[in-house]
Amino acid sequence: MVKNNLGHAAFCAIVTVIISFPILGLNLEARGVNITLTGASTSTYVAILVAAATVFVFQTFRDSLMGLLRKAPKLNPISRKQPMERSRRVKLESWIITGIVIFALFWPFFVSRGSVDLATLVLIYIMLALGLNVVVGLAGLLDLGYVAFYAVGAYTFALLSEYMNISFWMALPIGALLAGITGMILGFPVLRLRGDYLAIVTLGFGEIIRILLNNWTSLTGGPNGIGGIPDPTLFGMEFGRRVKVEGNTSFHETFGIAYSGEHKVIFLYLIALVLAVITALIIRRFMRMPVGRAWEALREDEIAARSLGLSRTAVKLSAFTIGAFFAGFAGTVFASKQGFISPESFVFLESAIILAIVVLGGMGSQLGVILAAIAVTILPELAREFSEYRMLIFGAAMVLMMVWRPQGLLPMRRTHIKLNRQE
Amino acid sequence: MLEVQNLSMRFGGLLAVDQVSLDVQEQEIVSIIGPNGAGKTTVFNCMSGFYKPTGGKIIFKGKEIQGRPDYKISRLGMVRTFQHVRLFTRLSVVENLLVAQHRHLNTNMLAGLIGTRNYREREQRALDRAAYWLERVGLLELANRDAGNLAYGQQRRLEIARCMVTEPSLLMLDEPAAGLNPAETKELNQLIVSLKEAYNVSVVLIEHDMSLVMDISDRINVISQGCPLASGTPEEIRQNDDVIKAYLGEA
Numbered sequence: 001m002v003k004n005n006l007g008h009a010a011f012c013a014i015v016t017v018i019i020s021f022p023i024l025g026l027n028l029e030a031r032g033v034n035i036t037l038t039g040a041s042t043s044t045y046v047a048i049l050v051a052a053a054t055v056f057v058f059q060t061f062r063d064s065l066m067g068l069l070r071k072a073p074k075l076n077p078i079s080r081k082q083p084m085e086r087s088r089r090v091k092l093e094s095w096i097i098t099g100i101v102i103f104a105l106f107w108p109f110f111v112s113r114g115s116v117d118l119a120t121l122v123l124i125y126i127m128l129a130l131g132l133n134v135v136v137g138l139a140g141l142l143d144l145g146y147v148a149f150y151a152v153g154a155y156t157f158a159l160l161s162e163y164m165n166i167s168f169w170m171a172l173p174i175g176a177l178l179a180g181i182t183g184m185i186l187g188f189p190v191l192r193l194r195g196d197y198l199a200i201v202t203l204g205f206g207e208i209i210r211i212l213l214n215n216w217t218s219l220t221g222g223p224n225g226i227g228g229i230p231d232p233t234l235f236g237m238e239f240g241r242r243v244k245v246e247g248n249t250s251f252h253e254t255f256g257i258a259y260s261g262e263h264k265v266i267f268l269y270l271i272a273l274v275l276a277v278i279t280a281l282i283i284r285r286f287m288r289m290p291v292g293r294a295w296e297a298l299r300e301d302e303i304a305a306r307s308l309g310l311s312r313t314a315v316k317l318s319a320f321t322i323g324a325f326f327a328g329f330a331g332t333v334f335a336s337k338q339g340f341i342s343p344e345s346f347v348f349l350e351s352a353i354i355l356a357i358v359v360l361g362g363m364g365s366q367l368g369v370i371l372a373a374i375a376v377t378i379l380p381e382l383a384r385e386f387s388e389y390r391m392l393i394f395g396a397a398m399v400l401m402m403v404w405r406p407q408g409l410l411p412m413r414r415t416h417i418k419l420n421r422q423e
Numbered sequence: 424m425l426e427v428q429n430l431s432m433r434f435g436g437l438l439a440v441d442q443v444s445l446d447v448q449e450q451e452i453v454s455i456i457g458p459n460g461a462g463k464t465t466v467f468n469c470m471s472g473f474y475k476p477t478g479g480k481i482i483f484k485g486k487e488i489q490g491r492p493d494y495k496i497s498r499l500g501m502v503r504t505f506q507h508v509r510l511f512t513r514l515s516v517v518e519n520l521l522v523a524q525h526r527h528l529n530t531n532m533l534a535g536l537i538g539t540r541n542y543r544e545r546e547q548r549a550l551d552r553a554a555y556w557l558e559r560v561g562l563l564e565l566a567n568r569d570a571g572n573l574a575y576g577q578q579r580r581l582e583i584a585r586c587m588v589t590e591p592s593l594l595m596l597d598e599p600a601a602g603l604n605p606a607e608t609k610e611l612n613q614l615i616v617s618l619k620e621a622y623n624v625s626v627v628l629i630e631h632d633m634s635l636v637m638d639i640s641d642r643i644n645v646i647s648q649g650c651p652l653a654s655g656t657p658e659e660i661r662q663n664d665d666v667i668k669a670y671l672g673e674a
C-alpha cells in the first residue's frame with residue numbers, strides 16, 4: 001500500500017514546491033523607481049523543503065494515518081457506553097438546554113464587556129446559521145449568497161432609522177419581512193436549479209446585492225456605509241448617557257443608578273439571546289410540521305415528492321423565505337450592535353463562514369449548528385496571537401472535521417414518533 | 424375512470440410510445456406487459472405527468488389531464504410507484520407516510536405554529552392512517568427506522584403504503600415484484616388483490632412476472648417497441664399468436 005502511494009506522494013511534494021517557491025522564495029523589492037527580484041533567505045528555502053518533505057511523508061503513509069484519525073472517537077470514554085433509554089435521554093436533554101439558557105441569561109452580569117459583545121456576535125451567527133440550516137440542511141438547497149438577506153435586514157433598519165427615525169423594535173419585523181420577501185423573489189428564478197448550478201446563481205445574487213449597496217451611493221452611502229444607527233430601547237428607555245429621542249427617558253436615571261456603558265451591551269446581548277431562542281424554537285417547530293417534512297422530502301427525492309402531490313414551487317420558496325426571514329432578524333440586531341454598517345460586512349466570506357457552521361455542526365441538526373457557531377466565532381478570538389493564520393487554521397480544521405466526522409459534530413437525529421396500533 | 428387514447432411520446436428521433444390506448448374501470452386491475460424497452464415506463468411517466476406526451480389524450484374522471492404538472496395529477500387521486508424504488512431514505516418510515524399525506528394535512532403555517540385544534544386533529548388522523556397502513560404492510564415495528572435501512576422487499580411495500588395513505592382511486596405500480604423472492608411475490612399478489620377489493624382502488628400494473636400478471640389481472644395490454652400489440656383478458660392474451668411470437672422471439 002505504501003508503495004502505491006510513493007508516486008502520488010512525490011507528485012504532491014513537487015506541487016508543494018511549485019506553489020510555495022514563487023510565493024515565499026522570491027521577493028519583489030522596490031529600489032528607487034526600479035523593482036528587482038531577489039531571493040529569500042536560506043531559512044525560507046529550508047522551510048519550503050521541510051514542508052515538501054512533510055507532505056511527502058504524510059501522503060506516503062496517508063492510509064494508516066487517516067485510519068488512526070478515524071479511530072479517534074473510540075478514545076472518547078462515553079462512546080463505549082450503552083445508549084441511554086430514549087425517554088430519559090429526551091428529558092435529560094431538555095433539562096440541559098433549559099439550564100444553558102438560564103445560565104446564558106445571568107452570565108453577562110459577571111463578565112467583561114468584551115466577552116458580552118463577543119457573545120452577542122455568537123448569537124447573531126447562531127440565528128444566521130439556524131436560518132441557513134433550513135435552506136441547506138433541511139431543504140438541501142446549496143445557497144452561497146445567504147449573506148444578502150443578512151444585508152437586507154441590516155440595511156432596512158439603517159435606512160429606516162436614518163430617513164424615517166424608525167426604532168429598533170419597529171424595524172425588527174420590517175427588516176425580517178423584507179428579507180423574507182427578498183428571499184422569495186430571488187427564489188423564483190432558481191426553482192429549477194439544483195446543486196452546483198444553484199450554488200453559483202445564489203453566489204451571484206449575494207454579490208449583486210452587495211454591489212448594489214456599494215454603488216447606490218445616494219441611498220446607502222456606498223462604501224462609506226451608514227452610521228448613527230440607534231440602540232434598542234427598553235419600553236422607551238434609552239441606554240445612552242443622554243436621551244436622544246424626545247419623549248424617551250433614560251435607563252440609568254429611571255432606576256436611579258449610575259450610568260454605565262455596560263447596560264447597553266448587556267441589553268443587546270439579552271435581546272439577541274431571546275431572538276436566538278425564538279428562532280431555534282420556531283424552526284424546531286417547523287421541522288415537525290408538514291412544511292418541514294416537505295423540505296426534507298424534496299431534499300431526499302424531488303421526483304418522488306412531486307409524485308405525491310408536493311408542489312416544488314411552494315416547498316422551495318417557503319424554505320428560501322423562512323431562511324431569509326431569520327437572516328433579516330439577525331441583520332437588524334447586527335446593525336444595532338455595530339451602530340454602523342457598510343457593504344464590507346456582507347462579503348462572500350460571511351456566506352462561506354455561515355455555510356461552514358452549518359456543515360460543521362451537522363446538516364439539519366440544530367444543536368450541532370449552535371455548537372459550531374460558538375466554536376467558529378470564539379476560537380479565532382481565543383487564538384488572537386495566530387490571527388494571521390486564522391484562515392489557515394480554519395481551513396485545516398474544516399479538512400480534519402470532514403475526515404473525522406463527515407456527518408458533522410452532532411448529526412441530525414430523527415424525532416421518535418409514537419404510533420397507536422389501528423384495527 | 425381512466426382512458427388513454429392514442430398516446431404517443433417521442434424523444435428526439437425515437438418514438439418510444441406510438442398510439443397506445445388503454446382504459447381502466449372502477450375496481451379493475453389492468454396490466455401492461457411487453458419486452459424490455461417496450462415503452463411501458465414511458466406510458467406511466469406520461470400518465471403521471473412526469474413527461475408531457477407528444478400526442479394523444481389522457482382522461483381521468485372525465486378530465487383531460489395530459490400535460491398537467493405531476494403534483495396536480497397525483498392530487499386528483501392517481502399515484503404511482505417507481506421501477507427503481509424512490510423513498511425518502513433519510514426520513515423515518517412513518518415520516519415517509521406523513522409527507523405523502525400533505526394534502527390531507529393543515530398546511531397553514533400559522534395554524535401549525537400555534538397548534539390549533541384543527542391542525543392537531545388532522546395531524547393525529549394522518550398518524551393513525553400511517554399506523555394503519557404500516558400494520559397492513561407489516562412495517563409497524565419498524566416505523567421509526569430510516570427508510571433507507573429497510574430490506575429491499577420492505578422498501579417496495581413501504582412505497583405502496585406511501586401511495587395508499589394518499590387515498591388514491593388509481594394506483595400505478597411499475598414492476599412491484601422486481602427483486603422480490605417467491606414468498607414476497609405471493610404476499611404482494613394478495614396485497615394488490617385486497618387493495619382492489621377492500622379499498623376500491625383500481626390498479627395499473629407493469630410487471631415482468633407472468634404468473635403474477637396472469638393471476639391477478641382483469642385485463643392485459645401488451646406493447647412491443649412502443650406499439651400496442653394486443654389487449655384482452657389473461658386467457659385471450661395467453662392464446663394470442665402475436666404475443667406468443669413476440670415473447671418467443673425475444674427468448
Ligand SMILES: Nc1ncnc2c1ncn2[C@@H]1O[C@H](COP(=O)(O)OP(=O)(O)OP(=O)(O)O)[C@@H](O)[C@H]1O
Binds near residue numbers: 437439460463466
Ligand atoms: N427521457 C428519455 N429520453 C430518451 N429516451 C428515453 C427516455 N425515457 C425512455 N427512453 C427510451 O424509451 C424506450 C422505452 O423505455 P421504457 O423505460 O419506457 O421501457 P420499459 O418498457 O419500461 O422497459 P423495462 O421493462 O426495461 O423497464 C427505451 O428505448 C428508452 O431508452
Ligand SMILES: [Mg+2]
Binds near residue numbers: 463464465506
Ligand atoms: Mg420500465
